[in-house]
Amino acid sequence: MNARPKKSFGQHFLHDRRYIDRIVAAMAPRPGDFVVEIGPGEGALTLPLLAAAGSLTAIELDTDLIPGLQARAAGVGELHIIHADVLKVDLGALAHSHGVPRLRLAGNLPYYISSPILFHCVEHAAAIQDMHFMLQKEVVERMAAAPGSKVYGRLSVMLQLACRVEPLFDVPPEAFRPPPKVDSAVVRLVPLPAHELHDAPPEQVHAVVKAAFGQRRKTLANALRQVLDADAIRRADVDPKARAETLAPADFVRLAKACRNLPP
Numbered sequence: 001m002n003a004r005p006k007k008s009f010g011q012h013f014l015h016d017r018r019y020i021d022r023i024v025a026a027m028a029p030r031p032g033d034f035v036v037e038i039g040p041g042e043g044a045l046t047l048p049l050l051a052a053a054g055s056l057t058a059i060e061l062d063t064d065l066i067p068g069l070q071a072r073a074a075g076v077g078e079l080h081i082i083h084a085d086v087l088k089v090d091l092g093a094l095a096h097s098h099g100v101p102r103l104r105l106a107g108n109l110p111y112y113i114s115s116p117i118l119f120h121c122v123e124h125a126a127a128i129q130d131m132h133f134m135l136q137k138e139v140v141e142r143m144a145a146a147p148g149s150k151v152y153g154r155l156s157v158m159l160q161l162a163c164r165v166e167p168l169f170d171v172p173p174e175a176f177r178p179p180p181k182v183d184s185a186v187v188r189l190v191p192l193p194a195h196e197l198h199d200a201p202p203e204q205v206h207a208v209v210k211a212a213f214g215q216r217r218k219t220l221a222n223a224l225r226q227v228l229d230a231d232a233i234r235r236a237d238v239d240p241k242a243r244a245e246t247l248a249p250a251d252f253v254r255l256a257k258a259c260r261n262l263p264p
């Protein structure tokens with residue numbers, strides 16, 4: 001234990017037992033679940049999750065942490081460590097290689113790449129049963145924000161089109177070593193069932209959302225000028241004079257379907 005935490009890897013190790021127990025209880029892994037942890041660090045969450053599930057696959061980028069993790073897991077359960085950047089791991093293929101349709105993800109995420117990790121998970125949502133993540137509290141607020149809220153944006157729309165977003169509880173900086181400069185929160189994400197998913201190409205939805213929020217002060221007619229004219233916006237049943245922050249996630253899907261020739 002007690003490796004010197006590396007800032008460049010976003011290492012803040014959770015040490016407060018109460019929060020560790022609450023995360024494990026919220027996830028409630030059972031023997032037979034295919035549990036995958038992102039960024040196991042020194043194993044604060046890994047070991048109790050492993051004890052509950054019997055086996056666990058952990059994806060860790062920092063080579064120096066791997067021998068310690070392996071040693072601590074001995075006798076607790078079957079730990080498989082993938083030494084990789086999680087953004088390069090095909091989660092669908094991972095589930096497939098274990099012969100299960102969907103995996104259960106957990107992690108106290110490295111905050112410096114939390115948004116890319118969330119988008120990566122959304123891309124693989126069909127292979128995921130649920131996710132329990134520790135994130136910056138402000139990020140959880142953005143993920144769960146409703147239209148009209150100041151923090152409603154690209155992350156809110158993309159996450160809510162793919163998952164049910166359930167903020168669970170806050171975690172103070174003192175629960176980590178070293179303490180981060182921000183408050184944290186734990187969130188549960190449950191991918192929506194197929195019949196609730198939209199049928200527009202995801203890249204297209206992403207491009208519209210990005211364009212709309214890229215210029216959030218402008219009306220949609222202005223922000224989307226490159227891809228949609230005002231008539232097309234109206235045909236999608238959206239007011240061209242509205243601003244992106246007032247639209248529901250489903251409005252963006254209709255706008256994406258109305259688009260032709262979107263930039264990649």
Ligand code: SAM
Pocket residue numbers: 009010011012013014015038039040041042043044045059060061062065084085086087107108109110111113
């Ligand atoms: N789970 C541990 C805990 O709660 O104490 C550590 C959490 S720490 C906030 C984030 C962990 O993610 C570190 O172990 C770090 O090395 C790892 N990490 C950072 N970037 C990563 C990446 N791109 N892919 C996989 N793991 C990464």
